[in-house]
Amino acid sequence: MTKILQRNLYREVADRIGDLIEHGELLPGERISEKQLCDRFGVSRTPLREALKVLATEGLIELLPNRGARVVRLTLKNVKDTYDLMAALEGLSGELACQYISDAEIAGIRHLHDTMLEHYRNRDLMPYFQVNRQIHESILAASNNDVLQEMYSNLSQRIKRVRYSKKMTERYWSQAVKDHENMMAALEKRDSQLLGQILRDHLCNKIEVATLAGVIDTEDDKSVANS
């Protein structure tokens, strides 16, 4: 059932440019020079330009006619909009998961959940986040909706580079854990409406938005004055 991954050069290049953006080697608002990237990757302009077009449709860069491309500058509103959307998608994933998930899968998620609680008790932030993500991904996978998963991963991609801000107040954290307790209960009862509701309201997302205000691109970084 493993998908045949087609390795076109353009896709390879697009992924690597995506990495550069994610890791901050290409900065928001920064002009992307074709020649520079061609030299860097050792490819000609043809596949590189194809990659840029794809990245533009994926929402990571924007194309300025006759003036090249630049990394999309994420505004606070933009990120907030994206999180709202992702919350809705998570809600749907929960509803659908309840319909399709197997006992074994639930058991797997229960295990992740318990592991996460352990990390919470030890206040191990990074492992907590990692398992947390695995839980959400497991539910998404159990949703049995390919289109949903595709969309979610696209949105996730877009905001990856600002998602590192992992500050977490005790108050928010304990609430997030409570949410997860409720999620787990709803999932084990296969209560699709309830799980959907919890996931839509799960404030994990809102927390991040709240803590993001300082991280988001300001208006005056690498941008060139445009007419």
Add this chain to the structure above:
Amino acid sequence: MTKILQRNLYREVADRIGDLIEHGELLPGERISEKQLCDRFGVSRTPLREALKVLATEGLIELLPNRGARVVRLTLKNVKDTYDLMAALEGLSGELACQYISDAEIAGIRHLHDTMLEHYRNRDLMPYFQVNRQIHESILAASNNDVLQEMYSNLSQRIKRVRYSKKMTERYWSQAVKDHENMMAALEKRDSQLLGQILRDHLCNKIEVATLAGVIDTEDDKSVANS
């Protein structure tokens, strides 16, 4: 506030290929010949291939390495998945719209609603659908979430070509109209939770899926046997 629409050649070509797919001039599973389309549009292969890459990202075609491209074959599950997702997005659009919508905008939608009822009373199916769509689009626009709107229109694009099936049983139709009455009421009260719920459950979508079974691409049309 009107966006400067960039008119790259590749984007133009992508749109026109999209039209060909929508109108059934390129059939699902059909092999897309680059040369043929180049001649048709009078462009070279460079912008055409860029267009194909973009269309693949948008989910309208699929690229087979070294074997060209072909129109995505929509399965019933695929369409169902897409509708589920769109319903979730509509729900979100309703929730958000309640927060941001102005009295004037509500009045506008009320007017559309009354017009739609008139078409329903006269059993004018096409005008009914048209105004119906306008209502949903107005709510979406009032959501004030650009990312949401972008995603929705992409999904909409994908299934456009099977969305023509406009059969409608009396029973379903009257239920859809009732849904709309409730929507209108929720919107005028700005009850975001309620409107969200109604839109998620609005069976307009499910109707179409139900009537689609016969329209969807079968497994044996234009496809070439692949190893």
Add this chain to the structure above:
DNA sequence: AAAAGTAATTATGAATTCAATATTCCTTTG
């Protein structure tokens, strides 16, 4: 010296060319 205008340079947009892979058609063999 600052601003405006113009030439030179550079970067992008698109077509063409070259290389590699797949497909077709024909021949050969069991």
Add this chain to the structure above:
DNA sequence: CAAAGGAATATTGAATTCATAATTACTTTT
């Protein structure tokens, strides 16, 4: 006569080339 093998053809993948628009550097003028 069917199936397998191989040459010829066509198609795709990627680099190069040509054309056009934008940017920069320089000159001129006030």
